[in-house]
Amino acid sequence: MSAGIPQVGDIVFATSNGIMGRAIRLGERLRWHRGSIYNHAAIVSEVRDGVAYVVQAEPRGVTRDKTLASVGEYTLVAPPAGTDTAKMLAFATAQVGKRYSFLSILSIVVDILTPNWFPAVRRADTWICSALVAESLRSGGWLHNWGDVYIVTPAQLFQCLVTG
Secondary structure, X not given: OEOOOOOOOOEEEEEOOOHHHHHHHHHHHHHHOOOOOOOEEEEEEEEEOXXXXXXXXXXXXXXXXXXXXXXXXXXXXXXXXXXXXXXXXXXXXXXXXXXXXXHHHHHHHHHHHOOOOOOOOOOOOEEOHHHHHHHHHHHOOOOOOOOOHHHXXXXXXXXXXXXX
């Protein structure tokens, strides 16, 4: 984890107390019987004049115009060693403008409430925050054997990055 000055490529794990943030943390608690303080993930995409900006999937779609300060309380995690942050950011910024995947969120809810064999449903060219970050990391060369990268939660991603 990093503290202090955000660096381009840092992974952001944030906490918010809105309806969606609370619902994500509740779902994680129901599924894995442990809670998480994080319900959002993003990537520091630029630091300009001392202000850090993030690329993120949010309800209005994938954006890169928000500041790090806008995500709520956060923790920064440096990308894993060997990750090509230029490739990671190239992938993430190429997703800007794509829609947020409310269908993936619904699918995650269904996954939490049903057995693992139950099918997941998603729409192409849409993202949730943690899947965008996980897939961006994969584009940068960091490989992790996710069962389904598109339903990785912020808590799962944080756990994997911090504990290896």
